[in-house]
Amino acid sequence: MEKKKIFCIEFLLVLILYSLVICLVPLIHSITFWIAFILSIIEYIIAGIMLIFTADTKDRNSEKIFDLIKIRNTFIYLIVQLIFNIFSMCYGKFPIWCIVIVNLVFIATLIITTYIFIYIKKYTTEFDQGVQEKVRNKKKKLVEIEQLQNIAVDYELRKSISKLIEILKYSDPISTPEVEDLEQKIEINLTVLKNLIDQGKEDDAQNCCNDLIAAVQERNNLCEIYK
Known part of the structure; x- marks a missing residue:
């Protein structure tokens, strides 16, 4: 003023x-x-x-x-x-x-x-x-997944979560309308993964983590195609 x-x-x-x-x-x-x-x-x-x-x-x-x-x-x-x-x-x-x-x-x-x-x-x-908000959400998501990795006991599960973290870390935070459904699926699966690890169901968590890795890779590929 x-x-x-x-x-x-x-x-x-x-x-x-x-x-x-x-x-x-x-x-x-x-x-x-x-x-x-x-x-x-x-x-x-x-x-x-x-x-x-x-x-x-x-x-x-x-x-x-x-x-x-x-x-x-x-x-x-x-x-x-x-x-x-x-x-x-x-x-x-x-x-x-x-x-x-x-x-x-x-x-x-x-x-x-x-x-x-x-x-x-x-x-x-x-x-x-919008970009800044997506970057903040991505960092928050990575922190949450790293916490899950620390909680997990099974070696193979920890290794899969580490791979998931690495893929997410280098993912483009900017999405396209074509991947919105896939991103919603990823969010749901992250919640499921957290619940499974909290409940000690690490075999199911391993399968869920593998699905997440595949979904994130597919999302990244689609982002490269549609941008």
Whole structure:
């Protein structure tokens, strides 16, 4: 919030300075001049509002690049529209309708590109958060399976669980819709494996672990095919 207040103050100071400079410059204050001047002020204010209300105050490092690109593009837009409007004020012979249409195009371009950028940022952020969540779930799952390995008594079962851990460790955490049913089956079998080991039914647990190894390998193969 403090950063937004500082930005607003700087924004207003620049606006006041720009207005004073334009008004004090000895130019013919024709209708064309005032229309170009007023439109440049309106576009400047719109650009400032877009920056303020679309700014991310949470300062997530993974998203700062988006805000930097947005700020850069907004300033490029401001420079282009200011050059056009200042030229219109100085030249004074542009048709009024031409000035209005060009400035409306500027405004529409800013609004459309800003919201496209916001959508891309939102989609990318949600995807990144989804990946992080899947990585956390994978690590949690590995810890749970390692605990099962420590509980197991049978050597062959411990060896199979170790193989399962190794396969899971190098599995891609990002899945595809084609493997959703298989992943649900893997989750169910992991629960079954835990219950069997807790109950001391290690022969059945061995069969369940072998099924899990086959299911995880199949899941990994399908992920490579469909990506």
